[in-house]
Amino acid sequence: MDERAVRELLAALTDSAGTPLLAEELITSVTVEPGWIAVILTEQPVPRDVLVRAHSHLSAACAGYEVELRCGGRVFRGGYGFGAKRHVIAVIGGKGGVGKSTIAVSLSLTLAAMGFRVGVLDGDLNGPDIPHMLGVHPKKDRQRGAWPRERVNAIRAPQSRRKPYQRWGLEVMSVGFVVTERAPLAATGRWLVSSLLRNLIFDVAWTADIIVIDAPPGTGEEIQVMVRELPLSGAVFVTTPQDLAQMDAERTLAHLREHDVPVIGMVQNMASLSCPHCAESIDLYGASTRLEDAGVRVLGRIPFDTRLSVTADRGLPLVLGDPRGPVAYEFARISASVRRWLADRDQQLLDAAAA
Ligand SMILES: Nc1ncnc2c1ncn2[C@@H]1O[C@H](COP(=O)(O)OP(=O)(O)OP(=O)(O)O)[C@@H](O)[C@H]1O
Ligand SMILES: [Mg+2]
DSSP states (O other): OOHHHHHHHHHTOBOTTSOBSSOGGGEEEEEEETTEEEEEEOSSOOOHHHHHHHHHHHHHHSTTOEEEEEETTEEEOSBTTTBTTOEEEEEEOSSTTSSHHHHHHHHHHHHHHTTOOEEEEEOOSSSOOHHHHHTOOOOTTOOSSOOOHHHHHOOOOGGGSBOOEEETTEEEEEGGGTSOTTSOOOOOSHHHHHHHHHHHHHSBOOOOSEEEEEOOSTTSHHHHHHHHHSOEEEEEEEEOSOHHHHHHHHHHHHHHHHTTOOEEEEEEEEEEEEOTTTOOEEEOSOOOOHHHHTTOOEEEEEEEOHHHHHHHHHTOOHHHHSTTSHHHHHHHHHHHHHHHHHHHHHHHHHHHHHO
């Protein structure tokens, strides 16, 4: 396989009138390396169905190659973007401190226990918490402050991608591994945020089938980029049942819907507390139904449990420390729903391809 052969294959892909789907001038460059074909298209957006057809055409003709199409910064590797039957899901919330990182870690560990290969990506570029929560503290390989530009712009073949860290059976990647945890990089500006996030998804040698992104609070630059530019299969909301938290989440929801990112459901966190004296369950917040009213289904409810915060500081997540406890049980239910949802999404693509 070489560049000319790839260009010929693309030229042969035509619509019913015989016009090439990807005209010669739309193809900026073609790179062929062992096991990898990267086609860079124009900066102009190319319709998704054209990307899908070009990708499946090249993949079918080039067995043994990972095929990647890039177009105006977006990357497409098949499936929903990250690859066939591979998924990127965002754990998102709106409000700060509602438990997104805690839920992202527990969900990832539970999905891994179900047999998936799972990666956790810390999407909080300015306040990365995942390394601390998982107890991963790599010493080497960090640089203070800046993320080198050439790293951001690089398009690298699979064998030269940066390896994620391994912890508790998960693959883990965080901007905190590149800059020190105490001096996080001031990642502001659309260009930097978008390059960093794309790099952390596409230029890391993930073997995971599911990447769980721990999103930062608010609706800032990272969220904008995730929703617009990352290949999200879906999003899981985390909120408390408080109306204020759900109001913030509603704003994020509107944003997701505007960009056609499907919502898998929500986890209500810190919904109740079991009284340490009489074991009675106490509701901690009013029971807002704002998100449910907006059509988001409840995947599960996690009680307030001090062990969740204590174990987070020790870097040993509770679902591992107490795998038979009620919190682990609730996460198993939540993860089973997520697994079913992802299987349905895969089926939808297969149905669309067969139609
Ligand atoms: N169900 C729970 N019971 C007790 N403590 C919890 C629970 N969920 C989260 N916490 C604790 O609450 C704090 C905030 O949680 P976490 O960092 O996961 O929230 P977050 O939404 O990711 O925050 P941020 O918006 O700052 O990223 C942490 O100290 C965490 O350990
Ligand atoms: Mg967080």
